[in-house]
Amino acid sequence: MDDDQLVKLSAIAHRRKVPSGQIIMSDQEPASFFANLISGTVKLTKTTSDGRQQIVGLLFPPDFLGRSFRPSNPYFAEAASDLEICVFPKDAFERLAGEYPELEHRLFERTLDELDAAREWMLLLGRKTAEEKVADFLYLLARRSLLTHCADHATASFELPLSRADIADYLGLTIETVSRQLTRLKTSGVIRLINNRLIEVPSLDALSLVAGQDSPHPY
Amino acid sequence: MDDDQLVKLSAIAHRRKVPSGQIIMSDQEPASFFANLISGTVKLTKTTSDGRQQIVGLLFPPDFLGRSFRPSNPYFAEAASDLEICVFPKDAFERLAGEYPELEHRLFERTLDELDAAREWMLLLGRKTAEEKVADFLYLLARRSLLTHCADHATASFELPLSRADIADYLGLTIETVSRQLTRLKTSGVIRLINNRLIEVPSLDALSLVAGQDSPHPY
DNA sequence: CGACATGTTGAACCTCATCAACCGACGTGG
DNA sequence: CCACGTCGGTTGATGAGGTTCAACATGTCG
The missing domain is CATH 2.60.120.10 (Jelly Rolls)
Incomplete structure (x- = not known):
């Protein structure tokens, strides 16, 4: 412009x-x-x-x-x-x-x-499981965070822009399921929950794998 | 143009x-x-x-x-x-x-x-039940058919443009669930199945009700 | 400190997916 | 002409993934 x-x-x-x-x-x-x-x-x-x-x-x-x-x-x-x-x-x-x-x-x-x-x-919404939905959402945010905080491109950390309720409404799930899937991802080591809103992703590739992405999106 | x-x-x-x-x-x-x-x-x-x-x-x-x-x-x-x-x-x-x-x-x-x-x-895809999904899809087609075959606007009949498999892929369901919901709608009298592809809707309002539409779409 | 909002965890239930059998229509080849 | 395989669709039995309901935890603000 x-x-x-x-x-x-x-x-x-x-x-x-x-x-x-x-x-x-x-x-x-x-x-x-x-x-x-x-x-x-x-x-x-x-x-x-x-x-x-x-x-x-x-x-x-x-x-x-x-x-x-x-x-x-x-x-x-x-x-x-x-x-x-x-x-x-x-x-x-x-x-x-x-x-x-x-x-x-x-x-x-x-x-x-x-x-x-x-x-x-x-x-x-139509075809992914709850775990894939949550992982996909986090993967989306992780990629977004790389664009701004341009870090080393293998890991990421960011703040959740939505409450659990909004995440549920975005993913077509309930808040309980979102919460459960987040703790699942935490205990399996794919993400770290610093606090309710702050998330760390040690390996973007691992997250993308759980998200069931067609192709690990390059950045 | x-x-x-x-x-x-x-x-x-x-x-x-x-x-x-x-x-x-x-x-x-x-x-x-x-x-x-x-x-x-x-x-x-x-x-x-x-x-x-x-x-x-x-x-x-x-x-x-x-x-x-x-x-x-x-x-x-x-x-x-x-x-x-x-x-x-x-x-x-x-x-x-x-x-x-x-x-x-x-x-x-x-x-x-x-x-x-x-x-x-x-x-x-995110928030409706299988029955609502199927009814909603049929309601969509019924309204479309009114535009062309402009009939009395309370009933409708039309041909399904998709196979069961495609309907399932459109609604985020399996073919079995689509089939079951169709027979449910048939036995409850909301639709009539003339043959596999041909459908009659005696009351558009009744169908819209099952579809859980916000507002019965006027035509 | 208590009240309220937000988030987590547990148990029971239910919708829908899965697996399998079956049906009718159709086309092909013996 | 009929057996046969295939394809699209229906129906049944079973089970898993998510919802629902409820209790609990945590954090914030008066």
Whole structure:
């Protein structure tokens, strides 16, 4: 994105803090803004009429939050932790997107990535065991942590961005099963639990093996 | 899409028949074309290293098949029945998309629809029971059949586009469970099985109820 | 210190997967 | 023409993986 666009973007933007648990975008009401995630984690959730919930997407910085060309979302966006976001009014942003085809193109690419991620997760939800699900989730986070804290690439350590309940909703499990599988992975030595939220992975390859990944993802 | 575009599109297109079971696009090799689905059903599948399979998307006419701005797919596209498709060479199509922003915009919109569908399916895969899954799938097909055979909108009848094995792979179940749930729905009177592939739904509302839909979808 | 939220562990139960037999339709070859 | 194998689908018996319910542990905040 060139300077001109960045200037115009920041002109219409403003920062906002959001406390954990707050709904950012709701199912029925129209989405009136776009936003860039500066810090924190956003979960996209869907719920059945009787209250069963499923997380259908996670957003980490610097992910983008919004709904292009549609009046409203078919899901909720909720702060899974305290957030900082950078908000753009929807109409102004879309005017800008009309001016700069590059911008729309970038949004398109991001949407394709989200689609790929969603489909990858469908395989996990439909066909993997509880142990594989948990290991897969941890493997995902471990790889993410390598991108930022670029360490030696064989081990990793990171903080869980979600509570047990949210992890369960992400993996299509119950909190009890998540907890049990975590202790299983701990006792089998695949991970170390420093505290409830902090995790160490001595061997990424070992973790990837438990996750049942097609191919150990290179980084 | 205006006439000019349609003319140029058809100039680079050619028809092709594809027998059931054939792989159209593969995981690793680059996707070299786009295609419009004229008749038949295409399944998008992902597979774990040990052979468990999950269908991550279904395409019906007049859906569009292809991968914008990416060299290859992270999944397979396979003919779930005999097909007729209308093929566009990738480079020619992308040149055209560059000329007509409208075209890229349309592709974007379709991708958003696919993303919504994928996320809806994540809720099904992660949180619904076998009975709800099967009922939900049938409800989906029933609504689709109303769009074409526009009948009285309270009942429906249609042909299953998938084998039991494919239905199982779509719902994250086994063929046995799919079969059992179908006979359950039959004996409880929610559906009628005319033959293995032909289904009648006396009451869409009753089916939607079993499917555990948030809201009975109006049509 | 007690109340509440979050997480862990245990025991019982249930849904769904697994394994196996069976059925009907179809195509092939003797 | 009929035996035969194959394929797609159904049905039954059994068992395992996860859910459910409940108790307990830990941590935090008033």
